[in-house]
Amino acid sequence: MALFGRKKVTIGLDVGSGLVKVAVIDHGKGEPELVRVAISPLAADAIVEGEVMDPGIVAGAIRDALLAAGVKVKSVVTAVGGRDVIIKKIQIARAKEQDARDLIRWEAEQHVPFDMESVELDFQILDPEGDGQEMSVLLVAAKRDLIENKIRLLTDADVSPAAVDVDAFALHNAFEVNYPDAMHGVVCLVNIGHEVTNVNILEDGVPLLTRDIPVGTRRLREDLQRERGLTNEQADELLQGYDKSPHLDAVLATRGEEIAVGIERAAAFLATASRAQSLIKVVYICGGGARVPGLNEALATRLRLTVELANPLQRLRVRDGAFDALVIDEVAPLLMLPIGLALRQVA
Ligand SMILES: Nc1ncnc2c1ncn2[C@@H]1O[C@H](COP(=O)(O)OP(=O)(O)OP(=O)(O)O)[C@@H](O)[C@H]1O
Ligand SMILES: [Mg+2]
Structure with missing residues (x-):
């Protein structure tokens, strides 16, 4: 244990392709406490297929999010992921x-x-x-390269990396704190984002395999526009709303299938690679896409498994006012990764 020199507060920075998310956790009082959350939207196409197309815009969104979080310390924990x-x-x-x-x-x-x-x-x-x-x-x-690019991006936004983690580990970190019971047997944690869905399979709490599927809310929104004739705004309203709709059901039939197939392939690969006896018990979903009304049911029906929404605040202490004007239930599912980053205590 380090009595001196350990920073009490960790700032987790998740640069997603749709939203930049910041979570601030205070480690000073024994049990970690979420003290601040901020979210800043990214302009369309600033990040495409994991690649930063417009570093200026992304750096601007990082600055906005840190400013909104009231963060003065310019040292953050961030992560890299994807096929590299x-x-x-x-x-x-x-x-x-x-x-x-x-x-x-x-x-x-x-x-x-x-x-x-x-x-x-x-x-x-x-x-x-x-x-x-x-x-x-x-x-x-x-x-x-991947790490160096990430660090360059932070430098552009006038922040420095306290640590560069791996997306899958950060997700796992936050998941473990909130769902200790899921650390037995084989479970699957699926983070459905704007561009990408990350499938993570854990065996007895160890993240064994991670796969990315190129499906997210962006695809769903494009489908709603192209196939169902909705405007951008109407599509977003449905995707971020609370009610099921025939429009959503129609696009979820296809995209839900893609996500389900991705989960099945990952599970099948793991079964052959490690000769794991046990099969997936439960699928947990998080990320902005996990909020899409009807997706949970579509996956559960297709996979014939229990599918649960994973909440990164299930067991985490939250300080009053941490969410400021944000509606907690509407943003919590998006925070698994940034909270996992902020749970790291950096020297
Ligand atoms: N309260 C909300 N505010 C903004 N967007 C929301 C909200 N709830 C759901 N969404 C949807 O979630 C998406 C962003 O989800 P998330 O933050 O998980 O993706 P990301 O991390 O930016 O993307 P990726 O991980 O694929 O790079 C938005 O594009 C939007 O469709
Ligand atoms: Mg993401």
Whole structure:
């Protein structure tokens, strides 16, 4: 435990393709407490397929969100994700943490389809207390470009990175705090965003596999416009509303199927790769898309599984006024990732 030098407050910054989200958590009082949340919209096409097309606009939205959160400290925890990040559970000869660090680079070459010169590696020993000849290690490899671009973006917005996390781990972090009971068996956490749906499969609390599906609220909105003749505003109103509608049901039939197939493929891959006996017990959904009326039911019917909305505030303490003018129920599902980032205590 560090008594000195540990920052009490962590600022989590999630730069999504639709919304920039900031969560501020105070770690000073034992139990973490969410003290501030801010959300700032991004202009259409500022980020496309994970790539920042207009750094000026994105940096502006980051500044707006931090300003709205009343943040003065300019050091934030952010994350990278997508296909240039690889997470893999591997078995290696049992070794001490420091020796494992030397081994891992060599091991990674066999598991990571990237040029080793251009990646950052990290790992976690999953069974440090075990005594077998081998140990389970969660290996993470991220292309260095991806991290450097993220840091450049922060610099443009006049902030510095306290840490660069991995999206899937941050999601998992917030999920674990709020749903400790979901840390047994195989569960699936699905983050449905503006452009992308991240499928994360956890086994006994370990994030084993993550896959991205190129479907989100943006596609749903385009479908509503093109196929159902709605305006942009009408589409958003339905997507962010509380009521089901025949328009939504029609577009969810197709897009829900795509998401369901993505979940099934991820689960099937995991079953062959790790010979996991157990099947997914429950699917939890979060992200802006999780609010779309009828999506939950569409997925549950199609997958024949229980689908639950995951709330990052389920067990987290929230300070009065943290949400300012935002409606808590309307934004909470969008905050799993930024809250996961802010849950990190950075030295
Ligand atoms: N209260 C809300 N305010 C704004 N948008 C909302 C709200 N509720 C739902 N949405 C929808 O959620 C979407 C954004 O969701 P989210 O923040 O999870 O995506 P993102 O992180 O920006 O995108 P991605 O992760 O795909 O890059 C918006 O595009 C909108 O359609
Ligand atoms: Mg997102």
